[in-house]
Amino acid sequence: MTSAFDASTLSSQSESGSSSVVRLSEVTKRFGATIALDQVSLSIRRGEVLGLIGRSGAGKSTLIRCLNGLERPDSGDIEIEGRSIIGLGERELQPLRRRIGIVFQHFNLMSAKTAADNVALPLEIAGQPRAVRNARVAELLELIGLADKADAYPAQLSGGQKQRVGIARALAARPALLLSDEATSALDPETTDAILELLRDINRKLDLTILLVTHEISVVRAIADRVAVLDGGNIVEQGPARRIFASPCAATTRSLLRAYRPTLPDDLAARLVAGWGERTLLKVVVIGARARAPLLAELALATGLRVSLVHGGVDRVRGEEVGVLFLEADGRDRAQFSAALDFLRLHADEVEVLGHVAGDA
């Protein structure tokens, strides 16, 4: 479908020039004895898709509520486009709150209003004249591919269509940040993919900053540029999505991503010996173009060392190849093995010697 909207008119860029749309600095929030957020520092950079993941009770909802001013942190600072929201009264908070468009899990559409009127609602609240509202609604419905559903009521729309309307409504007032609060958690996998594609498309076309708060790892894997992991109110790890998926550091991250990354199978781990063994097990991470290169063939050509791929594979994180390969190599010729390690360190993103395996493997 061709879209007639003009990206420049939908631009979310602000004039502040700050590279962070939202910044939390050492934010702490307690509920009685429970520390829901513990000195959380997190920046969301302009134009990026940040995935915030964590188990139930990790503090995700509290972070969202602090961000839109529904909860007040006990300490720390929260800035939206460089302006602190701490200490602001309800009236001063309103315009800053409008800089964040929220997409909800259960859509939260008004059932008595048509799709077009739902999208228009934030503009109506902002006091925009009817003609401006109508033009904006038309371009947004075009953007989400529902121009023909303007007059439909929510009950006449599928879950995916309702969420598209939810996204259009969240974009209506040209927010600096689109906050997706479990936006795909109520949708089937196919519809989820379509919604994620739409979010990615909007991110690219409008350079829109998106915060994805979710417990769905597959969502983050599909479209996040960066990932932050919340656990017990702490950010235990954050970094580029491909790095987090290839080599998560924190135990919580490893556990959350368990199903999405290869780990050394138990039987191979059991064969590792403490001391010297004839064969060596290596973990090699290759990302992007490096994952597409014939690495193992080139290793054999360059060093003469032929290695066996014993586990692992290549996955996609945000459409980019991330290979995690478990290799077994004959390590008896130490000079050759050392040359092979040098070669791998030069041509792979990460190389780890996991240990040795007794001969006869």
Ligand SMILES: Nc1ncnc2c1ncn2[C@@H]1O[C@H](COP(=O)(O)OP(=O)(O)OP(=O)(O)O)[C@@H](O)[C@H]1O
């Ligand atoms: N209003 C409240 N009063 C008391 N405790 C609260 C309140 N809101 C949250 N908590 C507690 O703070 C912690 C973080 O809760 P929060 O709802 O932010 O987690 P979450 O990551 O959003 O979980 P979920 O994915 O289940 O929604 C939990 O221990 C929760 O019980």
